[in-house]
Amino acid sequence: MAIVVERKRLSWLERTYLPQIVSGLYITLKNFFKPKVTLEYPDQYTSLPAGYRGAPTLVKDSQGREKCVSCQLCEFVCPSKAIKVVPGEISADSEYAYIEKAPSSFTIDMARCIFCGMCEEACPERAIVLQTEFSLNGLSRSELLRDKRSLYAAGGILPDKIMKWKKVKDNSELEGSH
């Protein structure tokens, strides 16, 4: 059943609308002298809070070494199936041949990514990191496919103190440490 709401009768002064106009202009005038809270967005960027989850990127360590070892845990955990990793072997003539494994291709479909950060959480190497980039656009779906090169270009270097893969060459280096 409909409820009939009794409408309040307006007084004579209210029916002129002048007090409302004046009080409205007063708010406008007040904000005129307050500091600005908006940004000229494409020309101006805001500072993002710590832990902001922007686009996932691949990072290198402080020696410039590729951190990802293509364990494919990010591919497994990704709820939107945006990540595709093709594992590969590091060639024998590489300085890092002893690490054995690196991705031969690593693709993230940014049209699928939902910025949940589970890939970063699952990564045992801290190789995939969600950084601050949030403006992702392209004219086609294929432009939103990020390959290994663009992911590393976006990621840069993560100065990490833990050198998990630093090589110990043979047991003779260890003599005396026992």
Place this chain on the structure above:
Amino acid sequence: MEEKQRVNINVNGGEYSVEAGQNVLEACRGIGVEIPYFCYHPSLKVAGSCRMCLVSIGMPARDRATGALLKNEDGTAQIAWAPKLSIACGTKVAEGMHIVTDSDAVKSCRQSVLEFLLLNHPLDCPICDKAGECKLQEYTHAYGRENSRYVERKNVKPKHVDVMGKIMLDSERCIECSRCIRFCEEFIGRSIFGFVKRGSRTEIAVYPGGDNDSNYLLNVVDGCPVGALTEKAFRFKMRPWFLKVTDGICAESSAGVNTRVWSRNGEIYRVTPRRNDEVNGMFMSDSGRYVHLRFNDANRLRQPRIDSTSCDLGYAVSRCMEILKLGKVAIVANGWQTLEEMFVLGELSKACGAEVYMVSHLGEDDGKLVSADRTPNMRGAFVTGLLKDYPPADLSLLAQKIDSGEIATVLCLRENLMGLGLTPGHFKAAHIIYCGSLENPTSASAKICIPLRSEFEKEGMWINRQWRVQKFSKAVDAPDGIADDSRFLLSLLGEYTSSSWSDTSVRSIREAMVSRITMLSGCADVGPNGVLIDSSSFAGIEFPEGKAYHFKGQE
């Protein structure tokens, strides 16, 4: 079957009756109590080297003077517990034995064993191919410590060692369970791996020089509980948790090895043995693991063709029927077809009065799991009535009949006629219809080519050398444009007989076959271990297979 002796045991307070003669580990597994283990292997001798399966074991106490059983005050049997824990894999069950697998002592023992095993383990799970199916990983999660107390540096051992071009050996990951050593000594019959150095420096090594290769070497990869031995062909290809597993049967020979086919997105990544204690135990040949490579993209027949011109599948099948209706038909069947297809083919040959020819494919019998007959289902042809005698190695009889004009059309399934006694002249004299999965000289000059599925793209049943009917499932989808074998054969049969098959599924063919062929009456659903059928009516036929693993040979 003789009745096995049974004994009564007590596991964690519960009373159970188990088969006598087995060890505590298997007995507990049989009643659903898991005991973790690394070095124990059901098909190998007990080594007792990993100490992971330690449990408390006690026997009813006896009076030393009289030998009488001692009782507690409440009348229950008094148990004399062994002062230290014992290994479950090396202890046989006995009457009245008490076993405890969940006490604090057992738990702390497991934790300590794992801590020792992990001392020098590199923990490179992210790059290790075994991750996801690694016993060390699983047990560490289930029974291990949460953190490491080890502050010294880990030992360095040889990594990246190539073994016979098939296996990658990483000694750092090795936990010295000696399964690979025992497998080579017991199954292959030669020492290939061995321990070198001592103490915490112990490592697995391959004997220098000599013949270390074997067609069964890759079984050590399946047996390795950690990632010390990994398969080179599967190295860094895919993590096992992405792969879909389907039950298969090895198409390499009539041994009928049970397999698992691991695939993802229609691509087969690896084939491993599936346990069947009646057929192959837990092993398979190395060559059998790569049978799927026969059907790689390069030589796959993908398009139906008439006179070397690609055409539509429906049109090719209708042309095929027109030619078959001209009569004087011969059918060339093969030993890779499933029982169901052979059954339909048998019906077809009866309906159109065609003679069925087959060819034997023989190789060397290695006395283990590769038999002399290199087709997986030659016996199926006898059961379905396609064959009366073991077939010859070529088709010279068929060639003669084409020469004499008795045969004008050959419906050839899979076999490469060009290599079997037929010449290009015969291809001109008769209409050759080639149906198969691969391009070969026959497909190049056949009148009609119809692409069919490979054995990894269909389901069905095969009969192995023991006359055991075993089923396999479809592992991957066939590429587009490839005919379904059984549906194709049924559509040919439908032209001759009034009986229409509304349901063209393999299951419906199987039901019809089982009801029609009495020998197969128990084979409607054969289960994972297969069903042995009565082969006495084929006793007079001489088969090429010799005595082998789990196979007595022909009497």
